Amino acid sequence: MRLHYFSDPSNSPRHTRLAAAAVELAFIAPILVTFMVGMFEMSRGVMVRQTLTGAARKGCRTGVVQGFANSDIVNDATDVMRDSGFTSSQFNPPSVGSINITVTDPSGNTLSDTLNAPSGSKVSVQVVIPASSVNWVSYYFLTRSMFESDLVVMMKQ
Secondary structure: HHHHHOOEEEEEEEHHHHHHHHHHHHHHHHHHHHHHHHHHHHHHHHHHHHHHHHHHHHHHHHHHHOOOOOOHHHHHHHHHHHHHHOOOOOOOOEEEOOEEEEEEEEOEEEEOOOOOOOOOOOOEEEEEHHHHHHOOOOOOOOOOOOEOEEEEEEEOO
């Protein structure tokens, strides 16, 4: 009776194990693909945040130098974003994304522009971009509506 069991190749232990492996792969593959897509999306989010922070730093460095205005900060931050591959459809303040600039003089009063700010004023810059400009695959992993840079604060020279 046992010889008859092994004589049929479809009933061999090796064939049954291959079928079991195919079923296991069918269950595990979607989970693995989901994890990989999630890792790609999360790493993209981290990369974009670093790019936003770099743009804010560049804008803030421009703003603390005498003779530069808020428009120069916006131009420099936008240039960094363009150099990083964000087109005008993905980042174009103020319609798509924003650059928040706050100038505070040494007395604590908020000023409207960095151009005439006295020495010792604090200039803070934050760059914000919509999540729709960032996601590669879906909104499932990166659920925030906006991505923000770190708030960069420097003192005017």
